[in-house]
Amino acid sequence: xxxxxxxxxxxxxxxxxxxxxxxxxxxxxxxxxxxxxxxxxxxxxxxxxxxxxxxxxxxxxxxxxxxxxxxxxxxxxxxxxxxxxxxxxxxxxxxxxxxxxxxxxxxxxxxxxxxxxxxxxxxxxxxxxxxxxxxxxxxxxxxxxxxxxxxxxxxxxxxxxxxxxxxxxxxxxxxxxxxxxxxxxxxxxxxxxxxxxxxxxxxxxxxxxxxxxxxxxxxxxxxxxxxxxxxxxxxxxxxxxxxxxxxxxxxxxxxxxxxxxxxxxxxxxxxxxxxxxxxxxxxxxxxxxxxxxxxxxxxxxxxxxxxxxxxxxxxxxxxxxxxxxxxxxxxxxxxxxxxxxxxxxxxxxxxxxxxxxxxxxxxxxxxxxxxxxxxxxxxxxxxxxxxxxxxxxxxxxxxxxxxxxxxxxxxxxxxxxxxxxxxxxxxxxxxxxxxxxxxxxxxxxxxxxxxxxxxxxxxxxxxxxxxxxxxxxxxxxxxxxxxxxxxxxxxxxxxxxxxxxxxxxxxxxxxxxxxxxxxxxxxxxxxxxxxxxxxxxxxxxxxxxxxxxxxxxxxxxxxxxxxxxxxxxxxxxxxxxxxxxxxxxxxxxxxxxxxxxxxxxxxxxxxxxxxxxxxxxxxxxxxxxxxxxxxxxxxxxxxxxxxxxxxxxxxxxxxxxxxxxxxx
Amino acid sequence: xxxxxxxxxxxxxxxxxxxxxxxxxxxxxxxxxxxxxxxxxxxxxxxxxxxxxxxxxxxxxxxxxxxxxxxxxxxxxxxxxxxxxxxxxxxxxxxxxxxxxxxxxxxxxxxxxxxxxxxxxxxxxxxxxxxxxxxxxxxxxxxxxxxxxxxxxxxxxx
Numbered sequence: 036x037x038x039x040x041x042x043x044x045x046x047x048x049x050x051x052x053x054x055x056x057x058x059x060x061x062x063x064x065x066x067x068x069x070x071x072x073x074x075x076x077x078x079x080x081x082x083x084x085x086x087x088x089x090x091x092x093x094x095x096x097x098x099x100x101x102x103x104x105x106x107x108x109x110x111x112x113x114x115x116x117x118x119x120x121x122x123x124x125x126x127x128x129x130x131x132x133x134x135x136x137x138x139x140x141x142x143x144x145x146x147x148x149x150x151x152x153x154x155x156x157x158x159x160x161x162x163x164x165x166x167x168x169x170x171x172x173x174x175x176x177x178x179x180x181x182x183x184x185x186x187x188x189x190x191x192x193x194x195x196x197x198x199x200x201x202x203x204x205x206x207x208x209x210x211x212x213x214x215x216x217x218x219x220x221x222x223x224x225x226x227x228x229x230x231x232x233x234x235x236x237x238x239x240x241x242x243x244x245x246x247x248x249x250x251x252x253x254x255x256x257x258x259x260x261x262x263x264x265x266x267x268x269x270x271x272x273x274x275x276x277x278x279x280x281x282x283x284x285x286x287x288x289x290x291x292x293x294x295x296x297x298x299x300x301x302x303x304x305x306x307x308x309x310x311x312x313x314x315x316x317x318x319x320x321x322x323x324x325x326x327x328x329x330x331x332x333x334x335x336x337x338x339x340x341x342x343x344x345x346x347x348x349x350x351x352x353x354x355x356x357x358x359x360x361x362x363x364x365x366x367x368x369x370x371x372x373x374x375x376x377x378x379x380x381x382x383x384x385x386x387x388x389x390x391x392x393x394x395x396x397x398x399x400x401x402x403x404x405x406x407x408x409x410x411x412x413x414x415x416x417x418x419x420x421x422x423x424x425x426x427x428x429x430x431x432x433x434x435x436x437x438x439x440x441x442x443x444x445x446x447x448x449x450x451x452x453x454x455x456x457x458x459x460x461x462x463x464x465x466x467x468x469x470x471x472x473x474x475x476x477x478x479x480x481x482x483x484x485x486x487x488x489x490x491x492x493x494x495x496x497x498x499x500x501x502x503x504x505x506x507x508x509x510x511x512x513x514x515x516x517x518x519x520x521x522x523x524x525x526x527x528x529x530x531x532x533x534x535x536x537x538x539x540x541x542x543x544x545x546x547x548x549x550x551x552x553x554x555x556x557x558x559x560x561x562x563x564x565x566x567x568x569x570x571x572x573x574x575x576x577x578x579x580x581x582x583x584x585x586x587x588x589x590x591x592x593x594x595x596x597x598x599x600x601x602x603x604x605x606x607x608x609x610x611x612x613x614x615x616x617x618x619x620x621x622x623x624x625x626x627x628x629x630x631x632x633x634x635x636x637x638x639x640x641x642x643x644x645x646x647x648x649x650x651x652x653x654x655x656x657x658x659x660x661x662x663x664x665x666x667x668x669x670x671x672x673x674x675x676x677x678x679x680x681x682x683x684x685x686x687x688x689x690x691x692x693x694x695x696x697x698x699x
Numbered sequence: 700x701x702x703x704x705x706x707x708x709x710x711x712x713x714x715x716x717x718x719x720x721x722x723x724x725x726x727x728x729x730x731x732x733x734x735x736x737x738x739x740x741x742x743x744x745x746x747x748x749x750x751x752x753x754x755x756x757x758x759x760x761x762x763x764x765x766x767x768x769x770x771x772x773x774x775x776x777x778x779x780x781x782x783x784x785x786x787x788x789x790x791x792x793x794x795x796x797x798x799x800x801x802x803x804x805x806x807x808x809x810x811x812x813x814x815x816x817x818x819x820x821x822x823x824x825x826x827x828x829x830x831x832x833x834x835x836x837x838x839x840x841x842x843x844x845x846x847x848x849x850x851x852x853x854x855x856x857x
Contacts, residue, residue, distance in 0.1 A: 271744075271751035278746035385813075392809040400802035407798050408788075420740045421798065422748055422791025429802045557733065559761070622753055639758050648758055 218250025544663030
C-alpha cells in the first residue's frame with residue numbers, strides 16, 4: 036500500500052472517530068449515560084491517535100522525498116534542508132490544515148484526559164464540542180484539502196519551498212501562532228459546556244484558565260516572532276504592516292487579553308459573567324475567522340494561500356459556531372446575570388472595564404478596517420484599500436490610553452479606591468514620566484506625540500517597577516540580600532499577579548521599541564563600488580561586490596563597510612539572491628542591531644556593471660521590541676509555573692468568597 | 700441629568716476627532732516622496748505600502764513620484780495621478796468618512812454604556828431601604844434565629 040492511500044485511509048478513520056465521538060458524547064451528556072460519554076471520550080482519543088499517525092506519515096513522506104504525493108512535490112525538493120523539510124509540513128494549505136487539526140486534537144485529548152476526572156459534569160459536552168470541531172477539520176482534510184492527494188506521473192524532483200519561508204523564524208512562528216489559535220478551543224468547549232449544562236458558576240474558567248493562559252502565551256509569542264520574521268526576512272524595514280492576516284491574528288489576541296483581565300473581576304466579585312463567556316466564545320470564533328480569511332482568497336496579502344474552495348467551507352462552520360455559541364448565551368442570559376454591582380468608576384473593577392472597552396474597541400476597529408474594503412466593494416463595486424495610515428491614526432490614541440491603564444490599574448484598589456492612597460502611589464510614576472519628558476525636551480526632542488508617548492511609557496514603567504519594590508519591601512529579610520530575597524519570595528508566592536506585572540513590563544518595553552518609529556531615518560539610491568553615503572550616525576561605503584553560487588541559489592552580495600561616528604565598526608553584506616528551483620529573486624538584509632538603533636540595509640538590485648540600488652534605514656530602539664517579547668514570555672512562564680487552582684488548598688479568602696482589600 | 704450634556708459633548712468631540720483625522724494631507728501642499736509612498740499601497744507587493752515594498756518596480760515608482768515632487772506637484776495632483784494610473788485601491792487612506800468615524804464612536808458608545816450601568820446601579824448605601832424597613836422584611840424564622848444568636852452573643856460578652 037502506498038503512502039497516499041494509507042494517508043487517505045487514516046484521515047477517513049479520524050473523521051469516523053470524530054463523528055462517533057461527537058454523537059456519543061452528546062447523547063451521553065443528554066441521557067446522563069456514563070458508558071456513552073466514556074465511549075465518546077475514547078473515540079476522541081482515537082481521533083487524536085489517527086491525526087498523529089497522518090501527520091507522522093506526511094512528515095515521513097517529506098523525508099523520503101516521495102514526490103508521488105502532490106503536497107510533498109509542491110513544498111519540498113531534494114535540495115531542501117532537513118529542518119525546512121519538517122517545516123514544509125505547515126507551509127502550504129493542505130499541510131497547514133493538517134497541522135492545525137493535529138494541534139486541536141492534541142489540546143482536545145489532553146484537556147479531556149485531564150478534566151474528565153476533575154469535572155465529570157462538564158466534560159461530556161466539552162468532548163462533544165471538541166469532537167465537533169475536529170469533525171469539521173477532518174472533513175475538510177478528507178474532502179477538500181487532502182494532503183495525501185497523489186500525483187501522476189511522478190516527477191523526479193519537487194518544486195521546493197518558497198525561499199521567504201526558509202527562515203528560522205518561519206520555522207517557529209506559524210507553529211506558535213497555531214498553538215495559540217487552536218488552544219482557545221479548550222476554554223471555548225468548556226464555556227459552551229457550562230452554558231449547555233447550566234453549571235454557570237465560576238468553575239468553567241478556573242478549570243480552563245491555564246489552557247487560556249497557555250494559548251494566549253503561544254499566540255503572543257507567535258505574533259512577536261511573526262514581526263521578527265517580517266523584519267529579518269521581508270526586507271521592508273518594518274515589523275508590522277497591518278496586513279489583513281496579521282490583523283486576523285491580532286483579533287483573538289485582543290479579545291483573549293480582554294478576557295484574561297475581566298475574568299479577574301469574576302473571580303473577585305462574581306460579576307461580568309455574561310461578558311466573560313461572550314469574550315471567550317468570540318475569541319475562538321475570531322481564531323476561526325482568521326483561518327477563514329487566510330484561506331478564502333478574499334483579501335490579498337503576503338500570507339494568503341492560493342484561492343480555493345476550502346475557504347468557502349469555513350464560512351458555514353463559522354456561522355454554526357457563532358449562532359450556536361451566542362444562541363446558548365442568549366438562552367442562559369437570565370441565569371448569568373450578576374447579583375453584584377459595580378460601585379464606583381474609581382475602583383479596580385472599573386479600571387478592568389475600561390481596559391476591556393479599549394481592547395474590544397481596538398479589536399472592532401481592526402476588524403472594521405480589515406473588512407471595510409470588502410464591504411465597500413460589495414456595496415459600491417469599487418475597490419479601495421485601508422492601509423497603515425488608517426490603523427496607525429485611529430489605533431494609536433486608544434493604544435496610548437490602554438498603556439496608561441496598564442500603569443494606573445494596578446494602583447487602584449478593588450471595590451472603592453481612596454484618593455489619598457492613590458495619590459501616594461501615583462506620585463513616583465508621575466515624577467518618572469515628567470522627568471522623561473523634561474530631559475527629552477532638553478535633549479532637543481520637539482515632537483509632542485513622541486514626548487507624550489515616551490513620558491507615558493516611563494510613567495507605566497515606574498508604576499510597574501514600584502509594584503515589585505513594594506512587594507519586595509513587604510517581604511524583605513534581614514541583611515544586604517534582604518530585598519532581592521523579598522522580591523523572589525513575593526514573586527514565587529504570588530506568581531499570577533507578579534507574572535502579570537512582568538508581562539506588563541514586556542508591554543512597556545515593546546511600546547518603547549515601537550515609539551522608535553517616530554525617529555526613523557531612511558536613505559535610498561544608486562551606488563558604484565567605492566561610493567559612500569551617510570545615514571544617522573553611520574557612514575556606509577560600498578566597497579565591492581561578491582558573486583557566487585550554491586546548490587540552491589545564485590548570490591549577489593554587496594560588501595558594505597560601516598563606520599559609526601568615524602569609527603570602523605564592521606561590514607554588512609546585504610544580498611540579492613536568485614533561488615534556482617523556484618526562479619525567484621529574494622533580498623537578504625544586512626543588519627547591525629544595537630540597543631539604541633538598528634542599521635538596516637536592503638539590496639534591491641545589482642546590475643552587470645556591479646552598480647547597486649540600495650535602501651537603508653536607521654530604526655531606533657527596535658531591539659527593545661524583541662527584549663519586551665522575551666519579558667512577556669518570562670512573565671507567562673512565571674504565571675504558568677504556579678500551581679493550578681484545583682490543586683491549591685482553599686484559603687480563607689476562597690471560602691468566604693468575599694473581596695479582600697489588595698495587599699500593598 | 701448631567702449625563703446627557705456630557706454624552707452629547709463626547710459624541711461631538713468624537714465626530715470632530717473623526718473629521719480631523721479624515722481630512723488627510725493638505726491638498727494644495729507639496730509633499731515629500733516618503734509621505735506619498737507611505738500613503739500609497741504598492742501595486743507590486745500585496746498588503747504593503749509603496750514605502751515598504753522591496754521590489755525593483757516599487758523602486759522605480761518611488762523614483763517617478765520623486766520627479767513629480769521635484770516638479771512641485773501638489774498632494775491633490777499626485778493623488779489624482781495615483782488614482783488615474785493604479786485605481787482608488789492604491790490609496791492607503793480610505794476616503795469615506797464612515798471608515799474613520801466609526802471607531803471613535805464605538806469607544807464613546809462603550810463609555811456611555813458603562814456610565815449608564817453605573818448610574819442605574821446606585822451604590823448600596825444610597826439606594827437601599829432604611830434599616831428598620833429592612834429588618835421588618837426578615838421572616839419570623841430568621842428573627843427567631845437572630846434573637847437567639849444575638850442573645851448568646853450578649854450573654855457571652857457580659
